[in-house]
Amino acid sequence: MSRRFTPKVVTANHLLEGDAVWLTSDNAWTRTMSEAQFLDDEDLANERLAYALTQEADVVSPYLADAQLGENGPEPTHFRETFRTRGPSNYAHGKQVEVA
Amino acid sequence: MYNYNEFDKAFLDERVEQFSAQVARRIDGSLTEDEFRPLRLMNGLYLQLHAYMLRVAIPYGSLDAAKMRQLAYIAERFDKGYGHFTTRQNIQYNWPKLPDVPAILRALADVGMHAIQTSGNTIRNVTSDHFAGAAADELLDPRPFAELIRQWSTDHPEFQFLPRKFKVAITGSPNDRAVVKAHDIGLRMVEKDGEVGFEVIVGGGLGRTPIVGKVIRDFLPQEDLLPYLESVVSVYNLLGRRDNKYKARIKITVMENGLDTYRELVEQEFIGRRALFNGVDQALLDEIHARFRRPDLAQGRSVEAFDQAYGADPVFRSWADTNLAAHKQGDHAIVTVSIKAHGETPGDASAEQMRVLADLAEEFGYDELRISHEQNVILPHIHKADLPAVHARLAAVGLATANVGLISDIIACPGMDYCALATARSIPIAQQIAERFDELKLEHEVGPLKLKISGCINACGHHHVGHIGILGLDRAGVENYQITLGGDGTETAAIGERTGPGFPADEIVSAVERLVKAYLEHRSSVEETFLETYRRLGMAPFKEALYGEVKERHAA
Numbered sequence: 001m002s003r004r005f006t007p008k009v010v011t012a013n014h015l016l017e018g019d020a021v022w023l024t025s026d027n028a029w030t031r032t033m034s035e036a037q038f039l040d041d042e043d044l045a046n047e048r049l050a051y052a053l054t055q056e057a058d059v060v061s062p063y064l065a066d067a068q069l070g071e072n073g074p075e076p077t078h079f080r081e082t083f084r085t086r087g088p089s090n091y092a093h094g095k096q097v098e099v100a
Numbered sequence: 101m102y103n104y105n106e107f108d109k110a111f112l113d114e115r116v117e118q119f120s121a122q123v124a125r126r127i128d129g130s131l132t133e134d135e136f137r138p139l140r141l142m143n144g145l146y147l148q149l150h151a152y153m154l155r156v157a158i159p160y161g162s163l164d165a166a167k168m169r170q171l172a173y174i175a176e177r178f179d180k181g182y183g184h185f186t187t188r189q190n191i192q193y194n195w196p197k198l199p200d201v202p203a204i205l206r207a208l209a210d211v212g213m214h215a216i217q218t219s220g221n222t223i224r225n226v227t228s229d230h231f232a233g234a235a236a237d238e239l240l241d242p243r244p245f246a247e248l249i250r251q252w253s254t255d256h257p258e259f260q261f262l263p264r265k266f267k268v269a270i271t272g273s274p275n276d277r278a279v280v281k282a283h284d285i286g287l288r289m290v291e292k293d294g295e296v297g298f299e300v301i302v303g304g305g306l307g308r309t310p311i312v313g314k315v316i317r318d319f320l321p322q323e324d325l326l327p328y329l330e331s332v333v334s335v336y337n338l339l340g341r342r343d344n345k346y347k348a349r350i351k352i353t354v355m356e357n358g359l360d361t362y363r364e365l366v367e368q369e370f371i372g373r374r375a376l377f378n379g380v381d382q383a384l385l386d387e388i389h390a391r392f393r394r395p396d397l398a399q400g401r402s403v404e405a406f407d408q409a410y411g412a413d414p415v416f417r418s419w420a421d422t423n424l425a426a427h428k429q430g431d432h433a434i435v436t437v438s439i440k441a442h443g444e445t446p447g448d449a450s451a452e453q454m455r456v457l458a459d460l461a462e463e464f465g466y467d468e469l470r471i472s473h474e475q476n477v478i479l480p481h482i483h484k485a486d487l488p489a490v491h492a493r494l495a496a497v498g499l500a501t502a503n504v505g506l507i508s509d510i511i512a513c514p515g516m517d518y519c520a521l522a523t524a525r526s527i528p529i530a531q532q533i534a535e536r537f538d539e540l541k542l543e544h545e546v547g548p549l550k551l552k553i554s555g556c557i558n559a560c561g562h563h564h565v566g567h568i569g570i571l572g573l574d575r576a577g578v579e580n581y582q583i584t585l586g587g588d589g590t591e592t593a594a595i596g597e598r599t600g601p602g603f604p605a606d607e608i609v610s611a612v613e614r615l616v617k618a619y620l621e622h623r624s625s626v627e628e629t630f631l632e633t634y635r636r637l638g639m640a641p642f643k644e645a646l647y648g649e650v651k652e653r654h655a656a
């Protein structure tokens with residue numbers, strides 16, 4: 001039996017703003033995780049990460065984060081990644097107010 | 101305050117120019133992130149969960165009104181209107197944007213400040229008591245000694261490649277407010293036969309392997325300070341492990357070789373080294389003494405205004421009872437301004453609050469401010485007659501919370517609300533605990549209780565030395581909070597002991613409430629503090645308060 005691959009998205013921090021961004025299927029970086037490319041194939045995930053690693057002019061430290069497919073697109077599965085889609089819990093700062 | 105000669109204007113200007121060019125080259129693509137990262141870290145710029153973070157140095161936690169106002173300006177102009185005071189006695193900005201960082205560094209340099217971080221395996225910043233130069237229990241001001249150590253260790257040819265970084269802390273009082281037992285070397289001033297010297301402590305530290313430092317010399321004459329320190333560090337330089345990063349700190353070296361062996365080696369080394377120090381260090385110390393600006397305190401003013409307010413105003417009285425400490429000149433007081441209003445983020449001050457602090461320092465406080473490692477701001481010299489006015493001005497901007505040293509005076513690291521290394525959040529837990537005890541109106545009855553929270557094992561929130569410590573962990577993808585009891589960061593230092601299994605986020609506040617209620621039930625008198633009760637009774641009654649109910653539920 002082959003090990004089941006946990007689906008991923010490619011995520012990073014934006015070079016200038018420093019905030020969380022996700023890689024879309026058309027090679028753009030979005031601030032809305034649900035617009036990211038959902039990667040349920042391991043080879044594809046690695047290929048997209050390899051591409052992201054060449055995008056130093058836009059982003060810093062890309063990595064693969066676990067994701068699941070929700071109604072509107074990819075969603076986080078771990079609380080750390082959930083916080084990255086929102087911002088801090090002590091103030092209404094960051095994505096929870098900046099991203100429509 | 102000490103006026104740096106090393107960080108003179110030209111030097112700072114040059115560093116700002118240099119880093120501005122590096123930022124520009126990263127943005128235009130001529131520097132890769134691998135090349136840029138070490139450069140930005142050296143300049144205090146970190147990348148966190150939601151943004152960059154800039155860590156600004158505040159040497160010895162001391163600053164004046166002009167510097168505080170500039171910190172306020174930066175908060176407003178380049179951040180979201182606030183800054184975060186940390187346990188490292190510095191200030192962090194949570195939202196700078198990379199293209200703005202050169203302008204921020206420029207603004208800092210304009211008032212002689214910087215974000216340059218000491219790095220590498222060298223002797224780091226020397227830290228000292230935030231009440232230094234003011235406290236009634238102080239034998240001597242420790243800051244000139246701290247500065248002497250800093251000057252001696254900076255560029256010391258023998259100690260540029262130590263096995264690991266090395267931190268020294270020094271307190272001028274027998275009462276340790278600088279957590280000296282959690283440093284590689286701790287120095288505590290003590291008096292013996294009318295002479296003031298140092299108790300020397302080695303091998304303390306928190307983080308992954310928390311250890312209370314041990315006394316290697318119970319009395320070191322002042323003039324032997326540098327040769328002795330040099331001996332301690334040189335023995336470490338030879339014996340310290342370089343094969344394993346987690347075993348490289350002096351705390352492990354002392355543990356593996358035994359304190360007695362370590363002490364013998366140091367004493368042998370000391371004989372030769374002392375002979376080589378021919379008084380240059382003492383001349384340097386004299387020079388440093390001369391360059392420390394100490395305020396000329398007002399003499400002979402009446403303190404009647406204080407007595408009146410104290411008698412008439414219960415709100416003022418409560419604040420005076422918790423937030424003032426004894427000054428060496430009896431008609432003055434040391435004011436600890438709580439940056440821990442109930443429900444707010446520990447250590448966060450708004451630009452407006454910073455400006456009020458600057459104004460008060462200028463008008464009433466000889467232009468001196470300090471940042472404590474407990475994330476509060478100190479006005480070290482306030483005449484008692486001015487305290488009612490200072491209190492009223494603080495109250496107007498939400499800075500008059502009367503809770504210093506109480507359970508809601510919580511130390512909390514940024515945790516997973518900001519920090520990329522975190523395993524769980526700390527800030528919301530701190531906010532909820534403070535709010536719960538405010539609702540219960542219990543904290544003054546409970547009395548001295550230090551609660552400290554870290555969001556991962558790096559222990560930036562000093563949870564190991566909290567009377568109640570909380571460590572946030574990730575347990576199978578859920579935030580979970582582990583409790584330790586009996587930690588102590590003072591001269592009677594101890595590492596807290598784990599109570600047992602942790603609690604999920606929605607149970608941790610009630611768990612802390614049960615602990616505190618168990619204390620109230622078991623204390624022998626109102627004078628016995630939480631820590632004393634714990635030391636007398638041990639873990640059992642607290643464990644029962646935490647887990648007893650659960651067991652019953654299972655049995656039922």
Ligand code: HEM
Nearest residue numbers: 186187188305306307512513514518519521558559560561
């Ligand atoms: C938010 C970004 C931060 C990061 C990434 C960070 C990271 C770290 C790391 C990795 C260590 C362990 C260092 C080592 O032993 O090699 C450490 C230690 C420490 N940090 Fe932080 N930290 C951060 C914020 C803070 C803040 C805000 C404070 C103060 C509230 C703080 C106070 C400390 C202290 C006091 C230690 C030393 C603990 C000891 O004695 O071992 N840190 N930090």
Ligand code: SF4
Nearest residue numbers: 513519522555556560
């Ligand atoms: S203790 Fe951990 S979570 Fe908290 S600031 Fe330090 S590294 Fe971050």
